Amino acid sequence: MQRIGVFVCWCGSNIAATVDVEAVANALAMEPGVVISTNYQYMCSQAGQEMIQNAIREHKLTGIVVCSCSPRMHEATFRKTAQQAGLNPYMVEIANIREQCSWVHKDKLTGTEKAIILGRAAIAKVHLNAPLTAGQSPVTKRALVIGGGIAGIQTALDIADAGFEVDIVEKKPTIGGKMSQIDKTFPTLDCAACILTPKMVDVAQNEKIKIYSYSEVEAVKGFVGNFHVTIRKKARYVDETKCTGCGLCTEKCPQKKVPNEFNLGLDTRRAIYIPFAQAIPKVATIDADYCSMLKSGKCGVCSKVCTAGAIDYKQTDQLIEQEYGAIVVATGFNPISMDKFDEFAYSKSPDVVTSLEYERLMNAAGPTGGTLLRPSDKTHPHTIVFVQCVGSRCDSSEKGKSYCSKICCMYTAKHAMLTREKYPDTEVYVFYIDVRTPGKNFDEFYRRAVEDYDVHYVKGMVGKVTPENGKLKVQASDLLGGRQMHIDADMVVLAAAIEPDKSARPLATMLTASMDTNDFFTEAHPKLRPVESPTAGIFLSGACQGPKDIPETVAQAGAAASKVIGLLAKDNLTCNPCVAKSDEMMCNGCSACEKVCPYGAITYMDKEFRGPNRTTLIRRVASVNPAVCQGCGACTVACPSGAMDLQGFSNSQIMAEVDAICK
């Protein structure tokens, strides 16, 4: 007979407020097999755990039930507690009487009654628990970073620094991401390229890091420590080994009218291009949608001009299979599209730009060579209006985002300051709801913009922008001044909200990582585990997890790298022992389970069995590889005879819980 200990936690007042913990402990003491049933203010505390350990040794308990918070919080804690006291960690069951009982029911009577029932269910389950020992599975000592922005670069560098091999998969022809498009960075105004390109060169020169540029992740199989990833290396029609990056072809290509996405379409590039001067890998890429040679077979100028003979029109997509132990998602962000905000006339006038476009206009490598000119008539703008929170902080209606995009206040203050410094004759207005500058030296930076560069910060909003004979008539409210302002602006800059990169959604499905309603990756725990995804072995770095500025992204990239290093440092991983197990005597060998297994963990073998009157029967039976099985249980339902069962969540255990609940 099992000797079970029941420990009811008060959780301070979280449980004790709406559940009579004394009554629960006394009621559960009467359950069969329970030898001790106590309660304590904080079961998960040091004292609480010691109380459990003493009880295990004193009463020689064979199983414990802790009625406390969600198993997702402290199941691991209480399993460790039991293990230290010599009890098999899988003889521990948690009754969730906080999140699913005391916090959701106001009335103390019903709360107590329900807590007792949940306690009974946990006791019924622990009766049928069998001691399990976790198996081992090997760890491939290589990491994959998806996304080559500053987040991916920093993570890869840190992992490589620890001596592990890293592959970066970047879908654009070069790494660098959004930061390579930025001119100056707040709050220190040092130039983005100056601090980014050396890191990009480090990545290129680091022999532990391999860059798959112009490539995307096609498929991900396997699980933590044993990911099997298929990478699609898109055809760039240029042989990377031969191309020296001289750029001759990019000058001679006759197809000139291709919108340059690096400059957000503000200028054009050739069909064969190198995105920007410091691109890594510095290799040309042919844009198949515009190259007339690829489309109609009539041209070939670039191959004639190329001294290195690197052009290869026959190149096709390559599928590369790789093994990894850990995967870091660093897919970054994009500004949202402005076509739903017609009150700002973004689509009507070229002089209404987003902040990123403004960044390119200010950038020396930008379309206007660094001098700020109006995109419409290339004249110098005298009055510029910045509009904050465009699409951010909306009530998650179909056109906007419900969250604050966090970085706009700072980069708008930067734009305003740089504009005023370079062109003192321009009037700069910034319409804001709140200026949010929470970082180190952030507010001082904003105050400098207001006090030293007298940028007009107006608490209010721009109502509408109407382009009229070359000027932008801006109608806005000045709430503190209690007046409606009418400004004839030369340019309007919209601080657009940012959203995760569109490639994140299919990637999340591949990685079985979950996403929140705004398509940001959900972290394992918002406060305690911000850089890990709930799926083991998948880590999050940078803005794919939420709006972030560069300092935070680099910090998070380092954190993700440290988690990956922690994982890869292990030779093998203790894997989840709650896996499926087949009872050979009852197995029909009908391979129903094999067909539903998502991990291919089930194999078959012919085994000899003793048949009637001393004959030997050969029967085909299933066997589960515990290292590959993840314990989902699909096979246990596909198996009609119940031969296949899941350890830790067996058929009889779940039925015992059902009985205890419905009694």
Next chain:
Amino acid sequence: MREMIKAKAIELLENGTVNRVLGWKAGEFFYDLTPGIFTSREEIEETFEYSVFSAANLSKYLIAESRKEGKIAVFLKPCDSYSFQQLLKEHRIWRDRVYVVGIACDGMCSMDVIRDKGITGVTAVEEDGENLKLTTLYGDKTIAKADALLERCVHCKSRKVVVFDEMIGENGEEIPDSHRFDMVEKLEAMTPEERFAFWRGELSRCIRCNACRNVCPACSCEKCVFDNDKSGIAQKAAASDFEENNFHIIRAFHVASRCTDCGECSRVCPQNIPLHLLNRKFIRDINELYGEYQAGSDMDTKPPLMNFTTDDCEPSVVYERGGKV
């Protein structure tokens, strides 16, 4: 047809391709043929029977037989061949130990149906062309064969033997509109109360003799979940009306997407419960929701319940689509 089959059986035995033959022999009554294994020429000549009553599906016996030494010959009607192929697909029968002789079939008869037509005390049945000559205690009678057919043969879904080493008679084709779902549709049109009453009426007669389970080729576990007391739902006799329902619901679910609709369960049920309707309901739902699928029609397509598409319908479709509320 009977002589040809007997001759074939003897021939296969004689020329050594097989060391035993699985066929039918007379059971308690002439119209109640039971499967039998014949190992010698004499046995075949005396006891081997084939008539309009050899409805029994022989494929399930091959699970055990195909593991024994030597090859065995078997005669499979079109509907039996689907069960045979389904068991092959589930690796339950060793194909190389079985020599399959497909036999064309145009429908098997049932004495219950003949009795329902008011003819009793039948002592012998003779097939001649389209109708049957019955010698009964109260004089001879003739009846059209079509009126004496089993329910499943009236709605026969296919006259095609899907797997055979040799064929006796012309191999037929699937019959697309076999109206086998008419009764299911009739039931679905009822209100839940009527349906509940109908099924309580039917299932309450169940005496848990397990004939349906023992004859069903898809229901062939080494140890059935209802016999295994560790399974939690073990039960011998049905102690309450819930357990009567429970047995048949779980059995229907276990064979769902594997049942070839061979109709044996209803044929052998001593209480004449229309168990095939449960399986046909699953087949109809699968065909409607996940695309036409006939279990045992080929060796490789995955059964619908072990397969999925990302844009399957949601379970709430049952609320909108279900019968009258």
Next chain:
Amino acid sequence: MQVNETFTPTIVAFCCNWCSYAGADLSGTNRLNYPANVKIIRIPCSCRLNPMFILRAFQRGADGVILCGCHPGDCHYTTGNYYARRRMTLLFSMLDFLGIEKERTRVEWVSAAEGAKFAATMNEFVDTVTKLGKNKRLEDLRCAK
């Protein structure tokens, strides 16, 4: 069918460990309210739910059974909820075929971020089952309270 007002249905909710159990916890952390007669059983994935468990719950006196799982495509085991979706559709169709009230069983996809949806679903499901009254058609008299 006369429904006395003191009738409180017993509802068993099978929640998948990764999304809907986390959703249930989230509705707890947000202090959202749903009736106490809903009891949650944690299963590794919605594909772990065997029809035997649902029938067992009804036999033992449950009046409603709801399965919560991850949204198709979000499943931690990639394909778990796709199988669960097919199995439950066919099972519910069979129960309806046998004349059992189809509102007693339900599947709901709840992600870890949808605490509010979880609470709302539970409230609505309890109302539906309360209107239906005691589960007479699938109950086992030996286990009647």
Next chain:
Amino acid sequence: METKNLTQEVIRISGANPKKCMKCGKCTATCPAFDQMDIHPHQFVDMVINGRLEELLNSRGIYNCLSCFACMERCPRSVEPARLIEAVRMAVVRQKENNHLKPDAIPALLDDELPQQAITSALRKYMK
């Protein structure tokens, strides 16, 4: 009606939720009737939240709102200020006394070209 449940009444009539407002001022920015109104839309919403109903009830500005719904269209938080103004107008109409146009003063103002409908709509609209 003392102000506490009058505010609830106004919010209930309007069907809008003023507490969603984040005080961005976009409604006032797009309001074409800004100059004619003494209380501007963003102030309006704030005053409803804080229950400053008397000033609203006696303000003339609420009649200058053109109901063009530009503020409703562009409010990022979907607070729908126009509905609140409409609700305050309804509250004014529902108040008992201080009518401008007394019924017994009408015969003096009548002239025979005046269409029947003008009288009834005047009573309805400008009684207050």
